[in-house]
Amino acid sequence: MTMACPGCVAAPDVRDASPVASDITLHLPDIHCAVCIAAVEDGLGALPGVKDVRVNLTQKRAYVSVQRDVDADSLIDTLARLGHRAQVLDTGPLAGQSAVGRDLLMRIGVAGFAMMNVMLLSVAVWSGAADATREVFHLIAAAIALPAVAFSARPFFASAFRALSVRRLNMDVPIALAIGLSAVVSLAGALGLSDRASWFDAALALTFFLLVGRYLDHLGRHAAKSAAADLAALASPQAVLVRDGGDQVVRADALVPGDIIRVTPGSRIPADGIILEGRTELDCAALTGETMPDLRAVGELVAAGEMNLTAPLLVRCTRAGTDTTLHRLADLIAQAEMQKSRYAGLADRAARIYAPAVHLLGLGAFVGWWWATGEVGRALEVAISVLVITCPCALGLAVPAVSTVTTARLFRMGLLVKSRTALERLSEIDEVVFDKTGTLTTGIMALKNAPSDRDLAVAAGLAVGSSHPLSRAICAAAKQRGLTPATVQDLEETAGAGVSGSLDGQRLRLGRPEWVAPDQTAPEASEVWLQQGNNAPAVFRFAEELRPDALACIAALRADGIGVALLSGDAPGAVGRIAGALGLTEAHARMTPEGKAAWLQARADAGHRVLMVGDGLNDTGALAVAHASLAPATALDAARTLADVVLLSDSLMPIREALAQSRRARRRMGQNMGLALGYNVISVPLALAGLASPLIAAIAMSTSSLTVSANAMRSTK
Amino acid sequence: MNVLVFLIPVSVTLGLLGLGCFVWTLRHRQYEDPEGDRQRVLDDRWDDAPRQ
Numbered sequence: 001m002t003m004a005c006p007g008c009v010a011a012p013d014v015r016d017a018s019p020v021a022s023d024i025t026l027h028l029p030d031i032h033c034a035v036c037i038a039a040v041e042d043g044l045g046a047l048p049g050v051k052d053v054r055v056n057l058t059q060k061r062a063y064v065s066v067q068r069d070v071d072a073d074s075l076i077d078t079l080a081r082l083g084h085r086a087q088v089l090d091t092g093p094l095a096g097q098s099a100v101g102r103d104l105l106m107r108i109g110v111a112g113f114a115m116m117n118v119m120l121l122s123v124a125v126w127s128g129a130a131d132a133t134r135e136v137f138h139l140i141a142a143a144i145a146l147p148a149v150a151f152s153a154r155p156f157f158a159s160a161f162r163a164l165s166v167r168r169l170n171m172d173v174p175i176a177l178a179i180g181l182s183a184v185v186s187l188a189g190a191l192g193l194s195d196r197a198s199w200f201d202a203a204l205a206l207t208f209f210l211l212v213g214r215y216l217d218h219l220g221r222h223a224a225k226s227a228a229a230d231l232a233a234l235a236s237p238q239a240v241l242v243r244d245g246g247d248q249v250v251r252a253d254a255l256v257p258g259d260i261i262r263v264t265p266g267s268r269i270p271a272d273g274i275i276l277e278g279r280t281e282l283d284c285a286a287l288t289g290e291t292m293p294d295l296r297a298v299g300e301l302v303a304a305g306e307m308n309l310t311a312p313l314l315v316r317c318t319r320a321g322t323d324t325t326l327h328r329l330a331d332l333i334a335q336a337e338m339q340k341s342r343y344a345g346l347a348d349r350a351a352r353i354y355a356p357a358v359h360l361l362g363l364g365a366f367v368g369w370w371w372a373t374g375e376v377g378r379a380l381e382v383a384i385s386v387l388v389i390t391c392p393c394a395l396g397l398a399v400p401a402v403s404t405v406t407t408a409r410l411f412r413m414g415l416l417v418k419s420r421t422a423l424e425r426l427s428e429i430d431e432v433v434f435d436k437t438g439t440l441t442t443g444i445m446a447l448k449n450a451p452s453d454r455d456l457a458v459a460a461g462l463a464v465g466s467s468h469p470l471s472r473a474i475c476a477a478a479k480q481r482g483l484t485p486a487t488v489q490d491l492e493e494t495a496g497a498g499v500s501g502s503l504d505g506q507r508l509r510l511g512r513p514e515w516v517a518p519d520q521t522a523p524e525a526s527e528v529w530l531q532q533g534n535n536a537p538a539v540f541r542f543a544e545e546l547r548p549d550a551l552a553c554i555a556a557l558r559a560d561g562i563g564v565a566l567l568s569g570d571a572p573g574a575v576g577r578i579a580g581a582l583g584l585t586e587a588h589a590r591m592t593p594e595g596k597a598a599w600l601q602a603r604a605d606a607g608h609r610v611l612m613v614g615d616g617l618n619d620t621g622a623l624a625v626a627h628a629s630l631a632p633a634t635a636l637d638a639a640r641t642l643a644d645v646v647l648l649s650d651s652l653m654p655i656r657e658a659l660a661q662s663r664r665a666r667r668r669m670g671q672n673m674g675l676a677l678g679y680n681v682i683s684v685p686l687a688l689a690g691l692a693s694p695l696i697a698a699i700a701m702s703t704s705s706l707t708v709s710a711n712a713m714r715s716t717k
Numbered sequence: 718m719n720v721l722v723f724l725i726p727v728s729v730t731l732g733l734l735g736l737g738c739f740v741w742t743l744r745h746r747q748y749e750d751p752e753g754d755r756q757r758v759l760d761d762r763w764d765d766a767p768r769q
Contacts (some may be wrong), residue, residue, distance in 0.1 A: 034756040042762075057753030098749065105743055113736040117729060133721070140725060 114148030115204035138190035178387035213396030239270035255320035277314035283307035347399035398672035401712035414649035422644035427666035435614035436568035461486035597621035679704035
């Protein structure tokens with residue numbers, strides 16, 4: 001990073017206000033044991049400028065505190081040498097999240113402490129303490145319970161108050177009513193104003209179990225949010241800004257129209273713009289799904305997200321940051337997303353029916369008993385017992401406990417679940433649709449024929465400096481055969497055509513057939529010819545590499561009775577080859593992004609629940625429309641942001657596991673709902689009949705909550 | 718039953734002590750990386766002297 005102009009150095013640029021890195025958080029998807037922790041901490045700690053390193057294995061992150069001049073790339077390079085993949089995270093959007101979690105834990109701790117102490121006192125009362133002892137115990141219980149309830153149950157009171165102040169009912173209204181009323185009525189008893197039973201322990205147990213449910217729910221939300229933020233931040237790409245006298249690295253989202261940026265071969269274009277200088281091939285696979293590179297020259301447009309392959313470019317930005325084609329597409333998709341976020345989960349649907357039912361029951365009990373006995377106190381007591389018993393402790397635990405357990409299990413398999421309702425939607429999937437480039441295939445070309453060792457070594461010598469995918473395929477093939485690339489002189493790369501050079505006085509050309517031998521008929525596009533002197537050209541043929549377990553994954557999905565289809569933006573030939581190799585009958589080529597989305601919509605209208613698996617910008621529409629969506633970690637950030645689930649491993653096999661686990665989770669949620677409601681079916685009639693004592697309420701509440709949690713944790717056979 | 722005069726304050730104090738310990742562990746971020754802490758037990762780098 002050079003800054004020659006003293007004026008620029010002196011005047012702080014707005015972009016400098018957000019330095020690219022000072023304290024760095026890294027995402028380490030592969031770490032899993034004590035040895036990994038030690039390797040990462042020691043490896044990074046030994047670097048100059050690194051002050052402290054702390055690995056968090058649960059989140060698979062490393063928190064690195066560094067001096068200002070250390071950048072994340074050097075850390076990532078060091079980790080790569082140690083054999084660990086790493087990506088930079090922007091933790092800004094997550095600030096305050098762990099504070100919320102700690103706040104909830106603190107309330108749980110206080111409620112738990114108070115609950116146990118008050119329970120002990122209550123046991124004495126239930127087992128027959130009388131007179132002065134009973135009164136003293138009531139007073140002590142009040143002294144412990146009231147401050148504890150006031151502190152621990154604040155989230156419920158606050159939420160109920162917010163709902164009531166806009167004249168609405170939510171789940172927290174009956175909760176707050178039950179907690180508040182039971183505390184007030186018990187206080188009256190403790191002060192000797194009435195001789196009703198004490199409900200302090202019920203109020204505290206309610207608070208405790210509900211807080212546990214709330215905490216689990218928070219963990220789930222937090223995990224989803226942090227996954228989304230992690231992935232969005234992963235691709236906070238950088239750009240090389242050309243200013244008078246020097247180049248400067250800035251964040252891509254800090255670019256403004258009119259900025260001139262330099263794009264080196266092998267990097268993604270950070271903003272939309274016009275080419276000022278240079279002629280290169282661009283890999284548009286992320287945007288269109290096509291595997292063949294596209295040639296662009298001065299004056300032509302480039303779009304953010306395209307990959308520069310062969311030559312350096314100078315680009316004048318026309319649209320940058322959130323204004324780029326890529327981002328505006330993402331905005332359109334955000335609307336489709338809104339519809340999906342309106343998907344009502346099991347818990348929401350239950351709450352919608354449950355909240356009014358509880359109010360009606362409580363009110364009915366109060367009115368009925370008042371009318372029957374004429375005693376307001378007795379009627380109030382029955383109403384409280386109904387509210388306490390119907391309080392959705394177990395119901396509040398039923399769904400979050402299962403999704404927390406399942407999400408953690410999937411995370412260990414390399415799947416990041418980003419959406420809260422994703423598990424429920426995944427469980428309904430009956431068809432999986434794959435994108436081709438970058439999803440079923442690795443997106444990397446591989447040499448398919450077998451040229452002679454000498455030809456390959458010469459070709460590798462020519463290709464070694466180029467980042468064109470076909471050049472890299474040649475070098476990889478040479479390396480695999482153990483060949484050393486020939487030392488070629490006068491290397492010259494002609495963008496869009498090939499590489500030329502000379503060896504032992506012979507002129508060499510490696511590149512497109514029509515450029516190497518213009519007089520011969522050009523064959524298929526995925527061939528490269530090598531001409532040495534005047535000899536007949538040697539042919540190198542390429543094809544896309546399938547992901548190693550694509551075939552196994554598709555077979556496994558079929559075995560589970562799930563339909564599989566392939567939608568690609570690529571040419572029919574390439575799609576046909578892949579579909580043939582995988583035995584797919586349902587394969588469509590030349591699909592536009594709109595076409596993909598329309599196809600999925602049609603399937604949805606036909607009653608199918610489709611899981612879209614895709615990685616490119618051309619898939620984003622489809623990812624948004626699909627019932628559930630999944631993107632590999634190598635996907636473009638727009639796709640990763642949209643997807644419900646992100647696949648962190650290179651293998652596709654976890655997809656099947658994700659579907660199986662989500663179906664199991666969905667069954668567990670159903671069972672838990674059944675268990676929770678079952679307890680109510682037994683205890684509500686007791687409460688309505690006025691038979692429910694605080695003891696019965698305490699037992700019903702605790703056992704149902706514990707059963708539901710245990711059922712969620714129960715490991716699968 | 719006069720023993721209650723001592724026993725109740727004692728039990729409440731013990732409970733408060735436990736609550737205090739819980740708050741202390743919470744403040745020292747002991748619940749943020751359960752997986753890592755489980756593995757770090759096997760780490761022998763700091764056996765001789767604790768990490769400063």
